[in-house]
Amino acid sequence: MTQNATLTPPTSGGLAPDTDTPRRRPRRWLAGTLKAIAGMFFVVLALFPLAWMVIAGFKTKTEVVRTPFQFFPEVWNTENYTQILADPVFLRSLGVTALGAVLFTLLSLTVNSMAAYAFARLEFQLKRTLWVVVITTMFIPGMTILLTSFIMVTKLQMLDTLAVLVLPGAAAAIHVFFIRQFYLNVPRSLEEAALIDGCGRWGVYLRIFLPMSKAPFVVVGVTSFLTFWNSYVWPIMTITSPELYQIQQYLAAFRSERSSELGMLMAGSALAAAPVVLVFLVFQRQIIANIKMAGLK
Amino acid sequence: MARGRTPTYQVANSNKKRYPDNVMAYVMIAPIVIMLGIFVIYPAIQATVLSFYDWSFYEESEFVGVKNFTDVLTDPKFRASILLGLQFVAMTLPIQLIGAFLFASLATAVNRRFADVLKVSIYIPTIISGVITSVIFTIIYDYSGGILNAVLGSLDLPGQAWLGDPKLALAAIAAPAVWLGMGLTCLIMIAGMLDIPASFYESADVEGANWWQKTIYITIPQLKNVLLYLIITGFVASIQQFELPLIMTSGGPMSSTELPNLFIFNHFRGDPYVGYSIAAALLLFVVLGSVSALIFRVLNSEKLVD
Numbered sequence: 371m372t373q374n375a376t377l378t379p380p381t382s383g384g385l386a387p388d389t390d391t392p393r394r395r396p397r398r399w400l401a402g403t404l405k406a407i408a409g410m411f412f413v414v415l416a417l418f419p420l421a422w423m424v425i426a427g428f429k430t431k432t433e434v435v436r437t438p439f440q441f442f443p444e445v446w447n448t449e450n451y452t453q454i455l456a457d458p459v460f461l462r463s464l465g466v467t468a469l470g471a472v473l474f475t476l477l478s479l480t481v482n483s484m485a486a487y488a489f490a491r492l493e494f495q496l497k498r499t500l501w502v503v504v505i506t507t508m509f510i511p512g513m514t515i516l517l518t519s520f521i522m523v524t525k526l527q528m529l530d531t532l533a534v535l536v537l538p539g540a541a542a543a544i545h546v547f548f549i550r551q552f553y554l555n556v557p558r559s560l561e562e563a564a565l566i567d568g569c570g571r572w573g574v575y576l577r578i579f580l581p582m583s584k585a586p587f588v589v590v591g592v593t594s595f596l597t598f599w600n601s602y603v604w605p606i607m608t609i610t611s612p613e614l615y616q617i618q619q620y621l622a623a624f625r626s627e628r629s630s631e632l633g634m635l636m637a638g639s640a641l642a643a644a645p646v647v648l649v650f651l652v653f654q655r656q657i658i659a660n661i662k663m664a665g666l667k
Numbered sequence: 668m669a670r671g672r673t674p675t676y677q678v679a680n681s682n683k684k685r686y687p688d689n690v691m692a693y694v695m696i697a698p699i700v701i702m703l704g705i706f707v708i709y710p711a712i713q714a715t716v717l718s719f720y721d722w723s724f725y726e727e728s729e730f731v732g733v734k735n736f737t738d739v740l741t742d743p744k745f746r747a748s749i750l751l752g753l754q755f756v757a758m759t760l761p762i763q764l765i766g767a768f769l770f771a772s773l774a775t776a777v778n779r780r781f782a783d784v785l786k787v788s789i790y791i792p793t794i795i796s797g798v799i800t801s802v803i804f805t806i807i808y809d810y811s812g813g814i815l816n817a818v819l820g821s822l823d824l825p826g827q828a829w830l831g832d833p834k835l836a837l838a839a840i841a842a843p844a845v846w847l848g849m850g851l852t853c854l855i856m857i858a859g860m861l862d863i864p865a866s867f868y869e870s871a872d873v874e875g876a877n878w879w880q881k882t883i884y885i886t887i888p889q890l891k892n893v894l895l896y897l898i899i900t901g902f903v904a905s906i907q908q909f910e911l912p913l914i915m916t917s918g919g920p921m922s923s924t925e926l927p928n929l930f931i932f933n934h935f936r937g938d939p940y941v942g943y944s945i946a947a948a949l950l951l952f953v954v955l956g957s958v959s960a961l962i963f964r965v966l967n968s969e970k971l972v973d
Contacts, residue, residue: 405777409773416791416792416849419804423803435809439814480698484696485696485700488691488692488695507708509963510711510952511907513952514951518709541707600795600798657790661851
């Protein structure tokens with residue numbers, strides 16, 4: 371991708387009003403084409419498995435893994451999609467997961483942003499101690515406490531309830547940390563003016579900080595939503611009744627119990643992936659803009 | 668921000684003056700402290716305690732000292748899983764880093780609209796669940812109808828039982844792991860590259876440096892911190908992978924995909940005495956948790972504690 375700055379006088383007579391020299395034009399064209407090809411390569415690599423899943427959903431059950439391999443179905447039939455949507459357990463698990471994900475997201479935003487505000491803006495006696503305690507929890511891997519958390523929710527008689535899915539992961543130090551970084555940068559003068567005007571601390575939090583929190587809330591909210599929607603290990607440990615089946619749990623069970631229905635499995639997976647892809651596409655600009663190296667600078 | 672010791676001459680209600688928001692603050696952090704306390708801190712303490720006991724759901728527990736830990740450390744199966752974990756890291760991390768580097772070089776060299784398309788596409792796999800990824804890749808690896816063997820067949824090469832062959836299974840799980848993990852690595856790499864001052868490249872251009880020279884002498888040295896960060900977080904994340912092998916192979920064939928966390932998880936489910944599993948999990952935590960804590964401390968040394 372070298373670009374030699376060879377200076378030759380511009381030639382006239384070309385139709386395109388560009389200032390490129392004749393020597394540079396083919397080179398730039400070549401570099402551009404190479405970049406486009408390389409870009410397409412990455413895009414295909416990233417999206418192929420998903421495209422393939424969606425397309426496999428339109429194949430009959432034997433066609434999905436038929437030899438010789440075929441990318442497109444012979445006949446596009448929507449049977450798999452309609453059949454899986456007709457399965458009440460599938461629909462209910464989509465619904466229950468969506469409900470849980472929304473509750474989880476709301477709880478996560480509330481709990482973590484309140485703590486973030488307190489740690490960013492309030493002075494209290496045990497602030498440093500509690501901050502260290504909260505931050506330390508960030509480094510405890512899930513596997514270490516998987517079993518003892520399970521013992522805990524068993525003791526609390528939370529097994530097989532929506533609460534066991536929603537409550538345990540909602541408070542997360544990493545989210546507190548992220549929102550707090552944002553709150554630290556809100557100008558103090560705004561807050562002081564409101565306090566002088568008689569607005570209490572709650573008022574400051576509710577009327578000044580919350581309305582300004584769109585950017586961190588999108589990131590934390592979408593992350594929470596995705597985490598909940600995609601979680602598999604915790605649901606298989608804590609949920610046994612089909613009424614509360616989570617969508618990933620449903621898919622994994624379908625995969626092992628009805629292994630011949632590959633078309634339906636692919637259709638179900640595509641439908642289960644659709645909501646998270648949609649959520650991401652709606653908020654992608656904020657998400658991508660916010661993925662910077664936290665604290666690397 | 669009031670810090671430092673309270674001078675002794677201050678009046679009795681100095682606390683109220685120094686911390687006017689005490690009540691408010693405790694109300695606001697109570698939910699998170701209670702929730703973390705119940706679901707993270709207490710379980711962590713309990714895990715530490717249980718690791719010294721022969722504990723099961725069904726019997727009285729018995730204090731056994733460090734026996735669980737010595738059992739874990741001398742267990743050839745646990746060591747094998749650690750080695751497997753390192754092998755898995757060696758299969759995923761270099762590809763991820765080099766791929767992300769190339770991707771980021773490309774994404775920072777094209778026009779904005781194309782760069783946006785690239786970034787969104789590369790990030791989409793990251794939001795797909797482990798279960799769905801496993802479903803897709805299991806079918807890609809299917810012996811008779813999968814696309815991979817179809818490609819081999821068209822080259823006149825024999826098909827492989829990707830997930831059934833102990834020699835291939837780990838690599839077959841590394842591919843979806845890279846596919847899932849690539850997005851974040853790429854975006855962090857792009858952010859790092861965009862931070863390098865354009866003037867560095869301009870002066871290199873003036874001196875006639877080519878792309879390769881600019882990469883070696885400017886990009887990589889300037890990305891040192893970002894690369895270090897990605898290597899360590901990538902290592903920690905990769906060695907802890909267990910959902911993909913859990914769903915795709917359950918650790919088989921012949922334990923060839925039983926990564927450390929999956930080993931522990933399978934132990935949890937199979938062995939009524941959990942002291943061993945918890946001790947193993949704690950050992951991993953001590954190593955990996957402190958590595959990430961250390962990195963976090965170094966990177967955030969000023970922001971961590973006010």
